[in-house]
Amino acid sequence: MGFNPGTGMTPNDWSETEARRAERAERADRPHGREISAGSRRATAWILALIGLGLIVYAMLGWLGIISVPGFNS
Numbered sequence: 001m002g003f004n005p006g007t008g009m010t011p012n013d014w015s016e017t018e019a020r021r022a023e024r025a026e027r028a029d030r031p032h033g034r035e036i037s038a039g040s041r042r043a044t045a046w047i048l049a050l051i052g053l054g055l056i057v058y059a060m061l062g063w064l065g066i067i068s069v070p071g072f073n074s
Contacts, residue, residue, distance in 0.1 A: 036044075062069030 058067075058069065061067045
């Protein structure tokens with residue numbers, strides 16, 4: 001059985017090849033997978049910082065006796 005010039009790749013073969021090529025290019029651009037965007041990182045940092053600040057303020061108000069904090073005796 002030799003080379004048959006009448007046969008070639010089917011349209012499905014071409015689409016699979018193109019999908020693999022796109023996937024390879026995506027992995028080359030992002031070797032560690034998808035990464036969080038800079039805006040999302042900034043928003044997450046602000047949210048966590050505000051939660052931390054809120055906990056500190058809550059503890060300070062309880063320590064000063066301004067509010068009652070359950071389980072916190074001064």
